[in-house]
Amino acid sequence: MIVAERKPFAEIAQAVSGYRRVLVVGCGTCVAVCLAGGEKEAGILAAQLDLAGQLAGRDQRFATACVERQCDREFLAELDAAAREHDALLSLACGAGVQFLAERHPSLPVLAGLNTTFIGVNQDVGVWDERCRACRDCLLSLTGGVCPLTMCPKGMVNGPCGGAVDGRCETDPERDCAWTVIHARLSASDRLANLEALVPPRDHSRASLPGRQTHAAYLRRYSSHG
Amino acid sequence: MDARYEPKILALICTYCTYTAADMAGSLRLQYPPNVRVVKLLCTGKVDVLHLLAAFKAGADAVMVSGCEIGDCHFLEGNLRAKERVAHAKELIAEIGLEPERLEMFHIGASDAPQWAKAVEMMTRRARELGPSPLRKSEAAAMPAEGVAA
Numbered sequence: 571m572i573v574a575e576r577k578p579f580a581e582i583a584q585a586v587s588g589y590r591r592v593l594v595v596g597c598g599t600c601v602a603v604c605l606a607g608g609e610k611e612a613g614i615l616a617a618q619l620d621l622a623g624q625l626a627g628r629d630q631r632f633a634t635a636c637v638e639r640q641c642d643r644e645f646l647a648e649l650d651a652a653a654r655e656h657d658a659l660l661s662l663a664c665g666a667g668v669q670f671l672a673e674r675h676p677s678l679p680v681l682a683g684l685n686t687t688f689i690g691v692n693q694d695v696g697v698w699d700e701r702c703r704a705c706r707d708c709l710l711s712l713t714g715g716v717c718p719l720t721m722c723p724k725g726m727v728n729g730p731c732g733g734a735v736d737g738r739c740e741t742d743p744e745r746d747c748a749w750t751v752i753h754a755r756l757s758a759s760d761r762l763a764n765l766e767a768l769v770p771p772r773d774h775s776r777a778s779l780p781g782r783q784t785h786a787a788y789l790r791r792y793s794s795h796g
Numbered sequence: 797m798d799a800r801y802e803p804k805i806l807a808l809i810c811t812y813c814t815y816t817a818a819d820m821a822g823s824l825r826l827q828y829p830p831n832v833r834v835v836k837l838l839c840t841g842k843v844d845v846l847h848l849l850a851a852f853k854a855g856a857d858a859v860m861v862s863g864c865e866i867g868d869c870h871f872l873e874g875n876l877r878a879k880e881r882v883a884h885a886k887e888l889i890a891e892i893g894l895e896p897e898r899l900e901m902f903h904i905g906a907s908d909a910p911q912w913a914k915a916v917e918m919m920t921r922r923a924r925e926l927g928p929s930p931l932r933k934s935e936a937a938a939m940p941a942e943g944v945a946a
Contacts, residue, residue, distance in 0.1 A: 579891040610846070614888065617849040622892040624853075625930055 571691070572600040572664045573698045574607060574684040582615070582660070583622055585681045589658035590629060592619070594683070595649065595671065596636035597663035604698055607662030607684050609636035615662065615683060640667030646674050653678060706776055712764050714755030721748035727769040803857040803923030804932075805832045807916070808847065809904075810840045810875070813864035816906035821913050828913040829920040832860070839863070841874025848885040848899060855932040858923040862902035862915065875903060895926055 576582075586592050594616040602608025616632040623630035635652055637645040640663035649671075653659055658679040661668040664686040672680035688700035703719050709727060710717060719725045723741045730749035733740030737750040756762050784792055809815050815836045821828065837843065840863030851859045861882050863875030879901050886896035900922075902915045 583892075613846050614849065617846060617853065618888055618892050621849065621853055621889075621894065621931060625893055 571603055571689070571698075572666075572686060573604045573688050573690045573700075574601045574664050574686045575604075576606055576611065576615070576662075577683055577685055579618065579622075582681075582683050583619060586619060586630070586658060586660055587628070589656075589679065591631045591633070591656045592658050592660055593649075593652055593656040594619070594632055594634045594660045595640065595662060596634065597640040597661075597667050598636055599639045601662060601664055601667075601684060602636075603692070605696065607664075609634075612636055612662050615660075640671050643670075643674070646671060650674075705772075706781065707772060709769060712767055712769070713752045714759065714761065714764070716748060716752045716755055718748050718752065721746075721751070727772075729765065801924070801928050803831045803920055803928075804855065805858045805860060805916070805919055805923055806851045806856045807832045807834045807860045807862060808837055808840065808843050809834060809860075809862045810864060810870075811836050811838055812870040813868065813906045814862035814902070814904045814912060817904050817908045817912040820907070820909035824909050826909055826913045828916045831920045831923070832916045839869065839871045839874035840878035841869070841871055843878045843881060845881050845885045845888065848882070849888065852889060852894065852898070852929065852931055855929060856898075857926070857929045857932060858898045858900075858919050860900050860902060860915065860919050862904050862912070865903045865905045868905060879903075894929070894931070897922060898926060898929065 594612045596602065596609045596612030597607050598609060602611075605611065612634045616634045619630070619632045623632070633652070633656070635649055637648055639645050640661060653675050656678070658681060659671060659675060660681045660683050661671050662683045663671065664684065665682070666686075668680060668682045668684075688698075689702040689704060690698045690700045693699050701720055702717060705719050709719070718727050722731075723739065724731055726749065730747060731740075734747035734750055735743070737747055739745045739747050753762075753765070756764050809818065815834070818834060840861055843861050848859055848861075861878055863878050864870060866875065869875040882899060882901040886899050889899060890896040900919060904911050904915060
């Protein structure tokens with residue numbers, strides 16, 4: 571899941587300060603689960619901005635809307651009529667959602683209310699941990715389900731750096747050395763031979779452009795998309 | 797401070813403990829300030845951050861949430877959830893520049909009528925010291941009838 575956190579209130583208040591009618595747009599998928607940008611969070615932020623506007627003596631109105639996902643056109647279409655009634659849109663989606671909303675309303679200021687932090691997992695109520703860097707070349711089958719790019723601060727893909735002490739990372743004794751965990755995981759599942767595989771240098775040229783993928787079942791219909 | 801200022805305090809209280817204590821305070825003829833407007837809830841676990849912000853928008857000078865004592869919630873942990881939400885709402889109102897002291901959580905057992913009277917006295921005193929909420933527009937606009945049950 572994509573994890574995000576709300577921007578500091580002062581930064582958001584500053585961004586919306588020049589607009590009279592602002593629509594706070596929540597996103598009902600990832601950022602709703604991580605309690606940053608769902609319907610509830612949109613309501614709370616709008617209420618806060620409303621009170622702050624009153625305190626500052628500004629004539630501002632904040633309305634809220636929440637769509638299932640801001641990264642899908644079919645859901646963004648639901649907002650078209652409401653968007654036209656406002657001077658600015660404050661999106662509480664991840665960076666992808668904010669951009670897609672802005673693309674749909676090129677003449678409206680679309681502002682970001684969240685900082686997108688990472689792709690992660692839910693560890694406990696209100697706690698998320700990063701697990702994936704979206705590197706486009708997944709090594710998890712080889713590395714026992716532990717991502718060395720994410721879990722090792724040096725991103726070592728062919729074994730440990732040699733700096734670990736008692737299985738802990740030299741950059742932070744509180745964290746496990748990713749490669750110690752990988753070794754333990756591979757050992758437990760009788761796959762230590764995986765460690766002999768060499769991971770070739772990464773082709774970073776693929777990561778230098780925004781990605782696009784087309785599902786094989788739709789290639790013919792969208793052949794022009796490549 | 798305006799001598800005519802009478803704080804308006806919203807109290808969101810649970811039916812099982814604090815409301816029972818408040819009811820008993822009445823039966824015992826305990827005296828406490830009439831500034832509090834009580835809304836009885838089944839459990840303070842129902843209290844949402846949005847309700848607390850709405851109370852301040854409606855012009856409340858102070859808001860108190862009062863549930864069962866810790867460990868005594870009729871619904872096991874509703875009062876603990878309310879406690880966390882009140883703490884969060886205090887941060888949210890502080891962010892916009894409103895004094896977080898205008899909002900407080902209490903835990904008052906069903907048999908603690910004197911404690912309810914003391915809590916109301918304490919919040920009324922605090923609201924007087926803080927002065928009227930800057931969000932309170934006028935007597936007519938403050939605390940509209942549909943916002944709270946008097």
